[in-house]
Amino acid sequence: MLVILLQLVITLASYGTVGDYMQCPAVQSTTRTPECLHFSSKTQGNNHISQGFGKRIPKPTGTGNECSHNLSHWLWHETEHFRTWAMNSTFVTGVRDGTLHPTSFGIFMLQDAIFCLEMSKSFQVAANQLSDGSLKSLLEHEVKSYKRCGDELLTQWHIRNAPAIVVGAECQEYIDNHVNATRDEHPIYGIVAAIPCLRLWPWIGQQINLQNHQYGVYTDWVNYNFDPTYDGYKKLEVMTNEFYAKGLIDKDKALHYYAKSIEGEAAFFDSVKP
Ligand SMILES: *[C@@H]1O[C@H](CO)[C@@H](O)[C@H](O)[C@H]1NC(C)=O
Numbered sequence: 001m002l003v004i005l006l007q008l009v010i011t012l013a014s015y016g017t018v019g020d021y022m023q024c025p026a027v028q029s030t031t032r033t034p035e036c037l038h039f040s041s042k043t044q045g046n047n048h049i050s051q052g053f054g055k056r057i058p059k060p061t062g063t064g065n066e067c068s069h070n071l072s073h074w075l076w077h078e079t080e081h082f083r084t085w086a087m088n089s090t091f092v093t094g095v096r097d098g099t100l101h102p103t104s105f106g107i108f109m110l111q112d113a114i115f116c117l118e119m120s121k122s123f124q125v126a127a128n129q130l131s132d133g134s135l136k137s138l139l140e141h142e143v144k145s146y147k148r149c150g151d152e153l154l155t156q157w158h159i160r161n162a163p164a165i166v167v168g169a170e171c172q173e174y175i176d177n178h179v180n181a182t183r184d185e186h187p188i189y190g191i192v193a194a195i196p197c198l199r200l201w202p203w204i205g206q207q208i209n210l211q212n213h214q215y216g217v218y219t220d221w222v223n224y225n226f227d228p229t230y231d232g233y234k235k236l237e238v239m240t241n242e243f244y245a246k247g248l249i250d251k252d253k254a255l256h257y258y259a260k261s262i263e264g265e266a267a268f269f270d271s272v273k274p
Pocket residue numbers: 033034035036070072073241
């Protein structure tokens with residue numbers, strides 16, 4: 001009963017309107033953060049959860065009863081140095097100071113379109129492994145919002161054929177990390193590896209919060225995309241923490257994918273010329 005209620009809460013929380021974020025689709029959320037869940041020792045593993053896992057799902061590696069550990073908080077804390085790098089990257093400092101070369105801005109946006117479209121496909125791979133449940137709903141929500149993000153960028157930049165765009169090594173590696181996670185791991189890792197994208201951008205917005213929010217020619221772009229009030233990442237964190245409490249996530253494996261994602265953000269931001 002508790003599980004059913006929680007799934008209802010999660011499902012309800014995963015509905016919301018999708019904004020037009022560029023790299024990281026905004027998901028306006030009304031997320032409530034449930035208290036850390038306490039499952040009895042009998043409920044280790046995934047046999048009590050009706051997430052509709054298919055045959056291809058790898059065996060969960062967590063041990064259960066890990067409530068004391070706030071996984072999403074820990075992941076964010078452990079990867080602080082990549083945030084510092086992102087803040088100091090050519091793209092972020094360039095748009096902050098209004099000095100980024102317009103060609104570099106364009107090169108980033110074009111790759112970002114591919115990033116969104118490839119992420120959408122990768123989320124679909126994870127969603128396809130589930131027959132129903134709140135995780136499948138959340139993954140499919142991300143499939144749609146990333147697809148929309150990619151399509152909008154292509155439209156804005158007058159691109160008909162996405163494959164014509166050349167993606168740099170940094171962006172490709174960032175994509176590959178998510179693709180690997182959804183190919184090799186339990187579908188929840190597709191959510192874990194997506195948190196950095198959604199959480200880093202509003203954090204950058206908080207850090208560069210200049211007076212009057214003026215960023216030269218990039219003022220509109222920065223205020224819209226680095227919106228410090230955006231909290232759409234929270235529902236991904238809530239689901240991550242719930243799956244961790246159920247023993248379905250191994251924290252070191254989670255850190256591996258999470259760290260590669262946040263490193264991917266920084267490296268991608270730093271891959272363009274000033
Ligand atoms: C985890 O920590 C964050 C702060 O980083 C807090 O907002 C959230 O409520 C915590 N979650 C749990 C389940 O304790």
